[in-house]
Amino acid sequence: MIGRLLIIMVLMLIVTVPAMAQGNYDRNSPEFRENTSQFMCLCGCGQDHFECNMEGCGLNEQFKTEILEMMNEDGYDKNDIKEHYVSMYGEVILTAPEKSGFSLTAWVTPFVLLAGAGGGIIYLIRKWVRKSKQLMKPDPTDELEDETEREILHSLIDEERKKHF
Numbered sequence: 001m002i003g004r005l006l007i008i009m010v011l012m013l014i015v016t017v018p019a020m021a022q023g024n025y026d027r028n029s030p031e032f033r034e035n036t037s038q039f040m041c042l043c044g045c046g047q048d049h050f051e052c053n054m055e056g057c058g059l060n061e062q063f064k065t066e067i068l069e070m071m072n073e074d075g076y077d078k079n080d081i082k083e084h085y086v087s088m089y090g091e092v093i094l095t096a097p098e099k100s101g102f103s104l105t106a107w108v109t110p111f112v113l114l115a116g117a118g119g120g121i122i123y124l125i126r127k128w129v130r131k132s133k134q135l136m137k138p139d140p141t142d143e144l145e146d147e148t149e150r151e152i153l154h155s156l157i158d159e160e161r162k163k164h165f
Helices: 002-021 030-037 058-072 078-089 101-136 140-164
Strands: none
Touching: 030 058, 030 078, 058 078
16 A cells, blocks of 8 residues: 555656646746847847837737747747747847857957957058158258258348348
């Protein structure tokens, strides 16, 4: 009798554990927010599915209902839901690109471009500074020409003064 009772208790435990593992999530749970926030709304509003409140967006309610069903009835976790929608729509639906494979370029490219642009600007500024320093440097022949021009100018002025005074 005790053996049968023990077997029945173990069977009940085995049957109820998977049912308890599946959460009873609603639209206000943080898990639901995490799952819906990782996908872009396809109505064109530019927001994720949790934040989309555009009038006439029929996609959002259907999407949220599907995610709740996946979480409550099917027991899907965040990664399972993500894989499901990425297989349906591709990586376009994700709010942030994956951090692996070709999508890694979406994370790296902006920083590489910023570093390259910064290096290019520094190079140009240094080049301009060097060029302006060379232009500002006095040429020794210019000094001689300036002196002779000054002498000629002074002599002309002196001649004109002598004529009038």
